[in-house]
Amino acid sequence: MSLKDLYPIDAPDHHDVINRFATRFDWRFDDGRESLLGLYEKGKRKQWNAVDRIDWSLELDPENPQQLPEQVLPIYDAPCFLQLSRARQIEVRCAHQAWTNSQFLHGEQGALLCAAKIVQSVPDLDSKFYAATQVMDEARHVEAYKALLHKFGRAWPMSKPLQSLLDQVLEDNRWDMTYLGMQVVIEGLALAAFAMVRDQAQNPLAQQVNAYVMEDEARHVAFGRLALRDYYPQLSEAERREREDFLIEACYLMRDRFEAREVWESLDLPVEDCVAHLRDSATMQQFRGFLFSRIVPIVKDIGLWSQHVQKAYHEMGVISFAAIDIDALQKRDEDIAAEFDARRQHVDATIKAAHG
16 A cells, blocks of 8 residues: 555655755765764664564554653644544544654655765765665665555655755755755754654554664764865855855744644644644644754854854754764764663564573
């Protein structure tokens, strides 16, 4: 069955983005930067098979698929939700979780296309090498979220804010804008959203998928940091300001990405009431702020940290995240994935011993 057959609303079969950019051959074949080649070696060692590493025999909960706290549903305390029957509340919760994972899937396909574009357009061979490992990573992530959504039995088209940003990133012919839009903004925000599911879900399948995807994404963000940190000091003030304007617009787009208007509309809920409630909800404001915990320290690290950018982050209420140790967060992502592997191996060994 096609995943599109699970969409509860109409959507086209595909979406075309027309772009034109230079494909750069690097005839130097030099040794490259040690940091990027080290990341390339790590990327090769860390390849994994989504069919084998994730236990797909596990099922989702029929009433709360990922077994998330009730507060994760952004309208959990809205009057229009509280007045629903229990069966309808379950329907809304399941639909919203399927919608969220659908956006994860669409974002990963966008990352797959962006990584392939980076292989062609980035000028340095060491960057091409690492980006080639990322292409395989993103294909695996698409595979994993597609399989997870089949477990849900429902999926959704890409949200308009995510589509708008991906269109901009793919249409731009400058390689660094692909990095900035995808490696910093989209994947930085995705890491925070994945972490929320990994750390709060009680369903082991949902935990596994997000933990293993995050292990890869930590490397992808590190790749973007290394490349842009070297490149942005070379730009003129006007060129940096253009990147900053794009960055701010992208962050606002991603901040509005989780309004889920199509979900409320398809379930015959008052859309504007739902959106107004989640915008004013203290829980949702905290969650939306948390989404930028992976973006703000990276923006500071790569050198796009003018008063212009800081003012925007002050207005969004996320400036305090600049103090986060992003390296420590990424190390934790890798450690947690290793812990999931160790648990799985222990369970498999126990079962084997019992039947031995």
